[in-house]
Amino acid sequence: MGDLDLELQSDRGVFGSKGIDAGTLILLKEAPPPPADGDILDLGAGYGPIAIALARWAPKAHVWAVDVNERAVELAQANAATAGATNVTAGSPETVPQDLRFDAIYSNPPVRVGKAPLHRLLDEWLPRLKPDAAAYLVVQRNLGSDSLAAWLRERGYRVTRLKSKKGYRVLEVRPRT
Ligand SMILES: C[S@@+](CC[C@H](N)C(=O)[O-])C[C@H]1O[C@@H](n2cnc3c(N)ncnc32)[C@H](O)[C@@H]1O
Numbered sequence: 001m002g003d004l005d006l007e008l009q010s011d012r013g014v015f016g017s018k019g020i021d022a023g024t025l026i027l028l029k030e031a032p033p034p035p036a037d038g039d040i041l042d043l044g045a046g047y048g049p050i051a052i053a054l055a056r057w058a059p060k061a062h063v064w065a066v067d068v069n070e071r072a073v074e075l076a077q078a079n080a081a082t083a084g085a086t087n088v089t090a091g092s093p094e095t096v097p098q099d100l101r102f103d104a105i106y107s108n109p110p111v112r113v114g115k116a117p118l119h120r121l122l123d124e125w126l127p128r129l130k131p132d133a134a135a136y137l138v139v140q141r142n143l144g145s146d147s148l149a150a151w152l153r154e155r156g157y158r159v160t161r162l163k164s165k166k167g168y169r170v171l172e173v174r175p176r177t
Helices: 022-030 049-057 070-082 115-128 145-154
Strands: 037-043 060-066 088-091 102-107 129-140 158-165 168-174
Touching: 022 049, 022 129, 022 158, 022 168, 037 049, 037 115, 049 060, 049 070, 049 088, 049 102, 060 070, 070 088, 102 115, 115 129, 115 145, 129 145, 145 158, 145 168
Parallel strands: 037 060, 037 102, 060 088, 102 129
Antiparallel strands: 129 168, 158 168
């Protein structure tokens, strides 16, 4: 995706508090650009670096930045406001309307929560992709990107490894056919 200069605040106790995560940067550089409009999900948005970049690249789209960490949500809201990204809604997962379907999902997912909770999380959100849409996930190889890809394939998703860089994989995940 294109170049963008953003000044974002983070805080202790929030992922990425010591600077933008290497995986996040790789996702933003290597994943395809967001659709020009429609609804886009940043799953596990933290202080908002992915959501806000997507929102700036696709000003006509609406970006849902969801996180369970309340401080992260506050930061994502404040950072979106500072960046002039008025097309971002940051909130807890419950704030996203249940019937909403996504034109794309981008995520640096919370792999450290453990395999079972991560699988439950993906099982909850990936079925909400529209039929022609895709999710882009960045996961460290050391933290199980290949076994995650295998699990997703077993679940019937179509998974492509788009990029392997600096120990990270960018996976494209398309809905079951
Ligand atoms: C690897 S961090 C990525 C944060 C941010 N997107 C970034 O790139 O810096 C994963 C995030 O997922 C959040 N998270 C953990 N469990 C979650 C859940 N069940 N639903 C939504 N977000 C969750 C964490 O609070 C954390 O902020």
